[in-house]
Amino acid sequence: MRSLCLLVVLATLWASLEAKQPNIVFIITDDQDVKLNSLDVQPKLHSMMIEEGTFFKNAFVTHPVCCPSRSSTLTGKYTHNHKTYENNVGRGCNAQSWRDMNEQKTIGAYMTKAGYRTGFFGKYLNNYALKPSGVNVSHVPPGWSKWFGLVGNSKFYHYSVSNDGVKETHGNDYKNDYFTDVVKREAIAFIQDAKSNHSESPFFMYVSTPAPHRPATPAPQYNNTFANRTAPRTPSYHFEGKDKHWIIAEGTPSMTNQTMEIVDQLCRQRWETLLSVQDLVEEVLMTLEKSGFIDDTFIFYNSDHGYHLGQFNQQGEKRQPYDEDIRVPLIVRGPGVSKNATTDMIALNIDLLPTFLDLAGAAIPEDVDGQSLKNVLMNEQKADEWRSDFLVEYFGEGTPCMVQMDPQVFRHDCKNNTFVAIRSLETGNNTLYAEFFPTDDAPVDLSTSNFQEFYDIDKDLWQTKNSVKELDPKIQAMMKDRLKKFIACSGKSCHMP
Template identity: 50%
Template sequence: MYIATPAPHRPATPAPQYESRFVGQVAPRSPSYNFDSKDKHWIISEGTPVMTKEVIGLVDELYEMRLETLLSVQDLLEAVVGALEKQKVLNNTYIFFNSDHGYHLGQFKQQGEKRQPYEEDIRVPLIVRGPGIKPNTTTQALALSIDMAPTFLDLAGWPLPEDMDGQSLKPILLGEEPAETNYQFLVEYFGAGTSPGVGCFYYGPYVPFLHDAVPMSQSDIYFREYYNITEDYWELHNAVASLTDKETEEFENTIWNFHMCTGSSCHKMRGKKNSRA
């Protein structure tokens, strides 16, 4: 069974019984909050003004309402678990709690944005319970959205199609820790509208960003961004200038190979290390 709630998506209207439950809660003020950066792609550097006091208030209001709508999601989850328990199948059922993507609430001046290549957008929760999963455990293993389908098939005992780019998380869920926890992977964004933008970036952690929604020359629309997450977790300073020509070429080749891979060839690439990753 698949359940997808609109909450906490905009307009994030809370149920009447939960209105004003989180009055006074404000969006997290991380180091990137309302950060004005000129070394990022044009949506951040030129296309978004610094938030005013009025805009900050609206973002905080949205954050409060999002929290309140999630109380209804909690009710739904409790109802589903209760129904499974009543039918005496809870202990034979896997439950995956996940999200489609992260969200900006003031980070890099983005006022409710979700289509950026930064930590706030690409990291999402993944919580799983079910037979054979040890309670209250966490793992550093990589889990991607493309891994969901092969995981479901594997848990159900079905063979995995060879052309699936994702990998089954079943061994990890059942307690097997991977030997390698330093991964690389590709994140792609194909935009929206009749002339979509194209974002193609991979976590090496090197981030090129391409946008072609309006007629521009290649030099105007192609942006390269690079961040060492260990040294600059909030991705405040684009360090692409620190890369040598050889390293840049290596990253570009990796991105291209990820873009063209399929099935097992993608699996092999995920475990490789880049020299600067």
């Protein structure tokens, strides 16, 4: 009888340990590429995250620009479902439509319902608390126990934040104002507070740095660290993409020696800002360890999209369907996650919300388009039962622009720059197929497409030749049909085999 009682006690204890919800830390950078080797300048990130966790070789975003991509991360939805189409309020970015449709259904709100104490630190959405949005710093989005949100877009100095609804203004003193470090200090304080006051409640942290977004302003100690380096001279660098859509073929003049130096300088500064980010990661991990949380915490490192630096003469931007802009770093470490491991399975920004909920033991809402990565992280996902392709959407700003063939001026976006694309990654089909449109209507109507691009990436890694004219019409028809289904999908219908 005594043995039976002992077994019952042990079983109860084991069940309680199994049911314990882990802490989750999500660190997201702004505009960090992976294809142009930005991770290579962060050696401490390698030792702290990649060697201690799993690196996703095929991590992507579903929209290559800030506000729509961040909206997808926060909601787990494709752009056509959360309807934040661009960075402007008029296109949904932190507009009233965002608040009415989405703010009650974001990571913060769901993790709070799952029993978590939540903290947000850094950049939210581009127009947060700016006058056009219709709200000010007093608006704290629902679901956040602690709110430290940047007003507007990424900056390193001379900015304001909403500190739990109260305006806090910062200047240009490095020790007090450098935004990456300020975010770091706020995040560390949140962990320390969790240790001292909320040890029985799990916590979720969303840590959003400005780096390496323009203006890429390095911390003083890192200024000129890469003074002798240049931007990667890839096969697509300073390449005339005359067979591509009009924004590149007609709106992007060839770079000069002067503009190439501008690109090199931007690249150096971007890398230098990322050194402060790895300091942030290091100190967050050290604080987790000192507080006794490290063994019960998942840490995710990600970016809102990639970036290009001189590819197809585009001096420095995103907004294109090519891998430089949609492929991002995603590294995860935590209990049960393999160390110094890589996975080929596709991970998307829309997968993060369902992953966090799954790790928390909470139900995933039916209207979420993404899929939980938990089984991938735990090596329990069969590759042949996972996605092999996904949708990329981009909706142009809808504003007119004149094409000025001035080497100092290149067109990264303006009217008639909307596309949808299928990015496929499977044996024998590592491809990108994109349809472009003459207007910026949302949602798109595939019948109005007036330009297409296709790349066999196994043969053309840097997507230099648009080979759509060589594509078998039957295969193109299949891709169009696949696109048609994707742009109408919602919830589980987006989990297409």
